[in-house]
Amino acid sequence: MNQNITYKFAIGLNKTLEPGVAMNAAAHIALGLVAKATEEQRKHMQFIDFIDANEIIHPSISALSLIILRGSNKELRIQRQESEKFLDGLWADDWDAWNW
Numbered sequence: 513m514n515q516n517i518t519y520k521f522a523i524g525l526n527k528t529l530e531p532g533v534a535m536n537a538a539a540h541i542a543l544g545l546v547a548k549a550t551e552e553q554r555k556h557m558q559f560i561d562f563i564d565a566n567e568i569i570h571p572s573i574s575a576l577s578l579i580i581l582r583g584s585n586k587e588l589r590i591q592r593q594e595s596e597k598f599l600d601g602l603w604a605d606d607w608d609a610w611n612w
Contacts, residue, residue: 521545
């Protein structure tokens with residue numbers, strides 16, 4: 513196993529989704545990725561208590577990068593296929609405009 517692994521979340525969404533629907537889909541995908549992770553993988557999912565400018569604490573915010581990609585269904589399918597070639601053990605989930 514590669515000891516230099518870094519953990520990030522990347523979500524691909526159809527570019528035609530309305531903003532509220534896209535945010536809802538992204539949240540469900542992120543939750544699904546966490547739910548299907550093994551206990552060992554979850555150890556690498558760092559969550560922090562984020563303190564904002566008003567000193568309000570927001571508990572359990574992800575400390576990992578969250579990358580949101582947008583494209584057509586075809587573009588997202590190609591991106592996922594290309595990623596899977598290079599990223600052994602890629603956790604992936606899809607949500608396109610047709611699911612809504």
